[in-house]
Amino acid sequence: MSNNKVITANELTKTFGDFVAVDHISFEVEKGEIFGFLGANGAGKTTAMRMLCGLSMPTSGKATVAGLDVYTENEKIKRSIGYMSQKFSLYDDLTVKENMQFYGGIYGKKDAFIKSKTASILQELHLEKEANVLVKSLPLGWKQKLAFSVAVFHEPEIVFLDEPTGGVDPVTRREFWNMIYQASANGITVFVTTHYMDEAEYCNRVSIMVDGRIEALDAPAQLKQQYHAASMDDVFLKLARKAVRAAD
Amino acid sequence: MRTIRFLLQKEFRQIFRDPAIIRLILIMPVIQLMVLPWAADYEVKNIKLAVVNQDHSEYARQLVNKITASGYFNLAAYSGSYNEALHQIEEDKADVVLQIPAGFEKNLVKENEATLFMSLNAINGVKASLGGAYLGSIIQDYNRLVRTEWIQMPRFSPETQIAITSSNWFNPLMNYKYFMVPGILVILLTMVGANLTAINIVKEKEIGTIEQINVTPVRKFHFILGKLIPFWLLGFVVLTIGLTIARLFYGIVPVGSFFTIYVFSAVYLLAVLGLGLLVSTYSSNQQQAMLLSFFLMMIFILLGGLYTSIDSMPEWAQWITRFNPVSYFIEVMRMVVLKGSSLADIRIHLLIMLGFAVFFNGWAVLSYRKRT
Numbered sequence: 342m343s344n345n346k347v348i349t350a351n352e353l354t355k356t357f358g359d360f361v362a363v364d365h366i367s368f369e370v371e372k373g374e375i376f377g378f379l380g381a382n383g384a385g386k387t388t389a390m391r392m393l394c395g396l397s398m399p400t401s402g403k404a405t406v407a408g409l410d411v412y413t414e415n416e417k418i419k420r421s422i423g424y425m426s427q428k429f430s431l432y433d434d435l436t437v438k439e440n441m442q443f444y445g446g447i448y449g450k451k452d453a454f455i456k457s458k459t460a461s462i463l464q465e466l467h468l469e470k471e472a473n474v475l476v477k478s479l480p481l482g483w484k485q486k487l488a489f490s491v492a493v494f495h496e497p498e499i500v501f502l503d504e505p506t507g508g509v510d511p512v513t514r515r516e517f518w519n520m521i522y523q524a525s526a527n528g529i530t531v532f533v534t535t536h537y538m539d540e541a542e543y544c545n546r547v548s549i550m551v552d553g554r555i556e557a558l559d560a561p562a563q564l565k566q567q568y569h570a571a572s573m574d575d576v577f578l579k580l581a582r583k584a585v586r587a588a589d
Numbered sequence: 590m591r592t593i594r595f596l597l598q599k600e601f602r603q604i605f606r607d608p609a610i611i612r613l614i615l616i617m618p619v620i621q622l623m624v625l626p627w628a629a630d631y632e633v634k635n636i637k638l639a640v641v642n643q644d645h646s647e648y649a650r651q652l653v654n655k656i657t658a659s660g661y662f663n664l665a666a667y668s669g670s671y672n673e674a675l676h677q678i679e680e681d682k683a684d685v686v687l688q689i690p691a692g693f694e695k696n697l698v699k700e701n702e703a704t705l706f707m708s709l710n711a712i713n714g715v716k717a718s719l720g721g722a723y724l725g726s727i728i729q730d731y732n733r734l735v736r737t738e739w740i741q742m743p744r745f746s747p748e749t750q751i752a753i754t755s756s757n758w759f760n761p762l763m764n765y766k767y768f769m770v771p772g773i774l775v776i777l778l779t780m781v782g783a784n785l786t787a788i789n790i791v792k793e794k795e796i797g798t799i800e801q802i803n804v805t806p807v808r809k810f811h812f813i814l815g816k817l818i819p820f821w822l823l824g825f826v827v828l829t830i831g832l833t834i835a836r837l838f839y840g841i842v843p844v845g846s847f848f849t850i851y852v853f854s855a856v857y858l859l860a861v862l863g864l865g866l867l868v869s870t871y872s873s874n875q876q877q878a879m880l881l882s883f884f885l886m887m888i889f890i891l892l893g894g895l896y897t898s899i900d901s902m903p904e905w906a907q908w909i910t911r912f913n914p915v916s917y918f919i920e921v922m923r924m925v926v927l928k929g930s931s932l933a934d935i936r937i938h939l940l941i942m943l944g945f946a947v948f949f950n951g952w953a954v955l956s957y958r959k960r961t
Contacts, residue, residue, distance in 0.1 A: 444805070447596065
């Protein structure tokens with residue numbers, strides 16, 4: 342296996358009873374890549390992501406993350422990844438600083454590291470004045486940016502983002518993507534699901550999931566060419582209309 | 590170790606920022622311990638008595654006076670017709686009807702024999718049976734009085750009589766509060782321990798932060814310890830508040846040592862916290878956790894020996910109480926507080942409780958999954 346492949350999935354499948362949520366998907370993600378994971382609601386994106394993060398046990402197939410097996414080395418994988426879920430999952434009743442301290446601490450980071458990293462993130466996000474403010478009193482856009490910073494606080498190899506910009510205004514979305522580029526430039530591989538097709542254009546490569554299967558996987562420019570579409574929006578609509586599974 | 594430090598720091602910050610938890614911990618024990626022991630005792634008082642007096646004699650009057658002077662009965666109605674009195678029962682204005690038939694005095698004096706009729710409202714079974722028993726014993730007493738007045742008692746009674754003298758050990762004045770306060774304290778600890786832990790973890794499930802924790806390398810054992818320790822300490826706070834109230838308001842000073850109480854409580858709290866954990870792993874939202882712990886609390890309280898004596902339960906119910914941690918703690922509390930039992934006396938209870946703690950926590954740790 343090449344060292345450049347930080348995520349590999351081979352016929353990865355997850356079933357819930359009769360329902361095949363993720364149907365034999367195979368793909369590879371290279372180091373430092375921004376990999377877009379697209380699909381309609383209920384297409385199986387989150388389930389696939391949860392299997393890679395060690396939150397959900399695959400039914401069959403193979404997968405490695407950071408060179409580690411998702412079946413047997415799932416706890417080791419967790420040291421190398423960051424995760425930002427669909428739900429906002431920082432502690433509302435802790436302050437901005439306390440959240441960073443907590444997540445840094447449970448990843449086993451040293452006090453000095455936590456201190457300097459906290460200071461640099463606060464500066465980047467222009468949140469110095471809000472350092473001791475409870476997270477619940479921040480506006481949503483700020484919370485999302487903070488959640489991303491916390492997800493990469495421990496400097497993971499890969500960060501998984503599950504619809505990170507849902508419900509966020511366009512300006513903040515743009516700022517959010519600047520942060521993603523920054524992380525990618527620092528060598529962090531970004532695995533991101535989204536519903537916004539303009540965001541798909543920002544990715545190095547995208548895969549489009551329909552009914553649990555990967556229907557297309559390539560760079561946005563190639564996909565547009567292949568499907569004779571003017572934008573990623575058209576590509577997505579052409580593929581997603583094939584879906585038989587009802588969106589939830 | 591470092592991980593646990595961060596987990597604890599976070600947990601304590603959250604607890605101290607939650608005014609609801611602070612209120613629960615400080616106010617709940619105060620209210621429960623100040624109000625319940627006065628209201629919830631085993632004695633039946635204020636029994637509403639309807640007297641049907643068809644005799645209107647001196648003796649009948651004396652009997653009624655004696656009954657009302659006992660302090661257990663309130664004279665609710667006084668009439669000449671039984672049907673009228675029965676109507677009082679139907680309207681729940683009377684619990685007991687005592688009928689003194691016409692010719693009561695005459696029969697008593699002349700025939701040396703008289704009959705009375707008692708009818709009881711058995712909707713409230715406890716009140717009816719205890720009320721009937723009280724009334725019966727007052728009438729017996731009156732009977733003896735009449736006999737000594739009328740008959741010159743021979744030096745040796747022709748009837749064999751057994752006189753009973755009794756002494757109440759460990760609670761000489763039969764003060765119910767001595768009995769109830771330690772029991773209520775146990776219920777409080779159980780509620781704080783089991784409910785708070787369960788709700789706390791399920792809340793993290795609802796918000797989604799538990800998923801964020803599950804994606805970190807934190808070991809589930811560490812995570813659970815981080816949840817147990819804060820609530821374990823809070824349990825001690827509640828216990829201390831409770832023992833202070835017991836002393837200040839009820840003058841209850843344990844005959845045994847505080848050390849024994851705290852050692853047993855330490856193990857007991859571990860057991861109920863484990864139960865709380867278990868409830869949380871099987872509930873996906875706060876409503877489910879609340880209902881499940883409410884169901885368990887009902888069983889624990891009613892089959893715990895606080896309100897009803899375990900010895901008088903049917904055998905199968907007594908078996909259930911053996912699987913109820915609350916019943917052991919109530920017993921231990923009463924043993925230590927009233928009897929002065931030491932650690933050596935409660936060693937079996939302690940071992941059983943340790944078993945509960947290992948069982949509940951072990952089960953909770955095994956059923957907690959970071960990966961589904």
